[in-house]
Each structure stands twice: as C-alpha cells, then as structure tokens.
Amino acid sequence: MGSLGRSSHSTKPNESMRLIVTTFFGVVLGFVIGASFPALSVKLNLASSYFSTPDDGLESFSDLSLKKPFVPLCSNGTQETKLNDTSKIWVPSNPRGAERLPPGIVESESDYFLRRLWGKPSEDLIKKPKYLVTFTVGYAQKNNIDAAVKKFSDNFSILLFHYDGRTTEWDEFEWSKRAIHVSVPKQTKWWYAKRFLHPDIVAPYEYIFIWDEDLGVEHFNAEEYIRLVKKHGLEISQPGLEPNKGLTWQMTKRRGDREVHKETEEKPGWCKDPQLPPCAAFIEIMAPVFSREAWRCVWYMIQNDLIHGWGLDFALRKCVEPAHEKIGVVDSQWIIHQSLPSLGSQGESENGKKPWEGVRERCKKEWTMFQTRLSDAEKAYFQSVGIDPPKLSR
Numbered sequence: 409m410g411s412l413g414r415s416s417h418s419t420k421p422n423e424s425m426r427l428i429v430t431t432f433f434g435v436v437l438g439f440v441i442g443a444s445f446p447a448l449s450v451k452l453n454l455a456s457s458y459f460s461t462p463d464d465g466l467e468s469f470s471d472l473s474l475k476k477p478f479v480p481l482c483s484n485g486t487q488e489t490k491l492n493d494t495s496k497i498w499v500p501s502n503p504r505g506a507e508r509l510p511p512g513i514v515e516s517e518s519d520y521f522l523r524r525l526w527g528k529p530s531e532d533l534i535k536k537p538k539y540l541v542t543f544t545v546g547y548a549q550k551n552n553i554d555a556a557v558k559k560f561s562d563n564f565s566i567l568l569f570h571y572d573g574r575t576t577e578w579d580e581f582e583w584s585k586r587a588i589h590v591s592v593p594k595q596t597k598w599w600y601a602k603r604f605l606h607p608d609i610v611a612p613y614e615y616i617f618i619w620d621e622d623l624g625v626e627h628f629n630a631e632e633y634i635r636l637v638k639k640h641g642l643e644i645s646q647p648g649l650e651p652n653k654g655l656t657w658q659m660t661k662r663r664g665d666r667e668v669h670k671e672t673e674e675k676p677g678w679c680k681d682p683q684l685p686p687c688a689a690f691i692e693i694m695a696p697v698f699s700r701e702a703w704r705c706v707w708y709m710i711q712n713d714l715i716h717g718w719g720l721d722f723a724l725r726k727c728v729e730p731a732h733e734k735i736g737v738v739d740s741q742w743i744i745h746q747s748l749p750s751l752g753s754q755g756e757s758e759n760g761k762k763p764w765e766g767v768r769e770r771c772k773k774e775w776t777m778f779q780t781r782l783s784d785a786e787k788a789y790f791q792s793v794g795i796d797p798p799k800l801s802r
C-alpha cells in the first residue's frame with residue numbers, strides 16, 4: 409500500500425493533470441492568447457510581403473531590428489564561424505538555460521495578477537496587489553474561508569489550493585472570481601507551496617501568507633498586521649494564537665499586553681539556548697507569513713517528498729539573520745486555531761488504523777527525516793570547506 413500522496417497519484421493521474429491544466433494554466437493561456445494576437449498579425453504581414461517582394465521583406469526585418477541575428481542563419485558554415493562570438497548571443501548572467509537570449513527580452517519573474525483578453529496589456533491592471541495570501545481548502549470549510557478572505561483587502565492576491573477537487577462551487581462568493589484556484593486532489597499545503605509558490609512566481613509580493621483553513625479571524629486585520637510586521641522588522645511571523653487547550657508551544661501563544669513578541673519561556677529543559685527554538689526564532693507552520701526575501705530562502709528548504717512540513721518550523725531560522733530578532737509573533741492581531749478536521753481525515757485506512765492516524769504517523773516520520781537531512785547537509789557542507797562543524801543546530 410502506498411502513502412497518501414502516492415495512492416491518489418496512481419489511481420487518477422489523468423484527473424489530477426486535467427485539473428491543474430484547466431484551473432491553473434487556463435489563466436496563463438488566456439493571457440498568452442490575448443498577448444499573441446498583435447504579434448501574430450505582424451508575422452503574417454511579414455510573411456506575405458516576403459513572398460511577393462523579397463526586398464521589402466528584408467526591409468521589414470531590419471525595421472524590427474532583427475536583421476543582425478538573421479544573417480548567420482542565412483549564411484553557410486564558414487561565414488557562421490567567422491561571426492561566431494560577436495553575432496551570437498551568450499549572456500552568462502542570464503538565468504540558467506536562457507543564456508542565448510538578449511537580456512532585454514528575459515522575463516525571469518512572474519505574478520498572479522489577472523489580465524483581460526482585450527485592450528492594451530499596459531492598461532490591464534487597475535491595481536497590482538502587493539501581498540499574497542494562500543489558503544489550502546476543502547469546500548466543507550467554505551464559510552470559514554469566506555470570513556477569512558474578507559479580512560484581506562484588495563491589496564492582496566488570493567490563491568486557493570483545493571484538496572477536495574471542488575472549485576466551481578466557490579463562485580457563490582463574489583471574491584472567488586478574482587481569486588486563483590488551483591485544484592489537485594488530496595495534497596498538502598507544503599506540496600502546493602513547493603509547486604505553485606516558486607520565489608520567481610511570487611516575486612512581486614512583499615509578504616506571502618501561507619495559511620491553513622481552520623483559523624478564526626475575528627480579531628485579525630491583514631493591513632494592520634502588515635504594518636506591525638514592518639514596524640518590528642519581522643521577516644517570518646504569525647499571528648498570536650488565542651490560548652486554548654490545543655496549544656503546543658508557548659511561543660505562539662498570544663500575549664494580551666503587547667504588539668509583538670520574539671521570545672518566550674518554555675517548560676524547564678526545553679530550551680538549551682533562549683535565542684533558539686522553541687523559545688525564540690520560532691513560529692509554527694499553520695499560519696506563517698513570510699517576507700519576499702525570507703520566502704526566497706524557505707522555498708528552497710522545502711523538500712518535495714516531505715509534504716506535511718513538520719520540522720520546517722524549527723529550521724526557518726536558517727533563512728534569516730539574526731533569527732531571534734526577525735522571527736516573531738504578532739499579538740495584537742491574533743487568530744484562533746479551531747482544530748477542525750481537514751486534510752487529516754482525507755487519508756486512507758491502512759492496517760486497521762484510522763485515516764488520520766496514518767497521516768499523523770507520516771507527519772512524525774517526516775519530521776525525523778527532515779532533521780536528519782538538514783544536519784547531514786550541514787555536516788557535509790562544513791566538511792567540504794574543511795571546517796569542523798560548529799555545534800550542530802536542531
């Protein structure tokens with residue numbers, strides 16, 4: 409029997425693919441079609457004039473400043489080598505694989521801005537959202553997500569990752585039409601994050617919220633949250649959690665008497681170093697908020713196969729310096745962790761265990777695997793540069 413992720417892959421790969429294609433790339437395709445019509449008509453004009461009067465055709469090429477690159481193509485081998493390094497483009501500072509392109513055409517970053525199919529591209533966007541919020545959702549949580557999304561102004565792009573395959577139903581909400589929907593059955597938040605939140609794709613966004621679906625947001629305002637995060641220099645943060653019986657760590661517990669906190673006291677013996685997790689430089693993975701720069705590092709640390717993200721919270725500090733000052737909890741904009749059943753109940757019964765037990769077991773296993781990989785990688789690095797590893801981090 410395979411794992412949760414694998415079994416859903418092997419049963420319906422076509423369905424998964426179709427869903428990705430229709431929802432995610434549909435948006436991109438729309439833009440491509442819209443943008444290529446003008447280009448297409450230019451090409452057609454060129455082609456017709458070229459066939460009737462070749463000279464005019466070449467004139468058109470030079471008009472478009474394309475004459476130079478075309479010369480080697482039209483010439484034979486000897487001429488080509490003569491022209492080799494001056495007429496061929498090779499720009500080592502371009503992104504890897506794009507060295508043959510003139511830098512002026514290289515678009516190395518993208519975004520989740522929605523465009524229309526007509527009009528001038530430069531006039532498509534009335535407003536460019538500055539922040540991105542993602543929720544990993546099932547339709548059963550629609551009311552909770554509706555309430556949460558309403559806490560985010562139009563300064564936010566909204567991206568929903570659907571783990572239950574239900575997307576069209578969300579159109580009952582007005583905001584759903586301006587949201588991006590990515591639907592892949594039975595995957596986790598960190599699986600989606602690794603695949604759809606590449607730092608080059610989300611580069612325009614100053615802050616990125618990667619949130620679970622079971623958060624109560626009555627006491628949360630996103631704009632105010634951003635203001636506080638900036639004020640206190642938090643690169644990685646989360647809102648304080650309303651104390652409830654499900655609380656695991658002291659660090660993420662909301663304090664009633666301040667705007668933010670960056671350190672805490674834990675049970676005796678839990679923190680070897682007061683500046684290290686779980687006493688500082690630490691937040692949990694249910695409602696993290698990353699600055700653009702921090703996310704550019706964290707994304708690289710997410711493992712493709714460790715989809716539950718357990719252990720990531722203890723390692724986030726590798727991405728910011730000094731971590732105990734740049735990681736913290738915002739107390740005055742706080743949330744309630746409702747611990748509603750969600751993806752956990754989407755597992756599969758195996759060896760007589762309940763679905764959620766199998767998921768929980770894998771979470772723990774992944775945590776160990778992640779810790780091992782990280783400490784092995786650190787050891788390997790320090791060995792490779794001939795230095796004794798400094799006291800190894802956990």
Ligand SMILES: *[C@@H]1O[C@H](CO)[C@@H](O)[C@H](O)[C@H]1NC(C)=O
Pocket residue numbers: 484485486487
């Ligand atoms: C390339 O062009 C030159 C001069 O036009 C000619 O002498 C030569 O044979 C050509 N070489 C090939 C490989 O066609």
Ligand SMILES: *[C@@H]1O[C@H](CO)[C@@H](O)[C@H](O)[C@H]1NC(C)=O
Pocket residue numbers: 489490491492493
């Ligand atoms: C063409 O490039 C090769 C390899 O970079 C180089 O050895 C050769 O000298 C170049 N030829 C000319 C004409 O620049």
Ligand SMILES: *[C@@H]1O[C@H](CO)[C@@H](O)[C@H](O)[C@H]1NC(C)=O
Pocket residue numbers: 561562563631
């Ligand atoms: C969006 O951001 C701008 C600039 O920071 C701010 O002035 C505006 O109030 C924000 N919009 C909302 C709805 O908060």
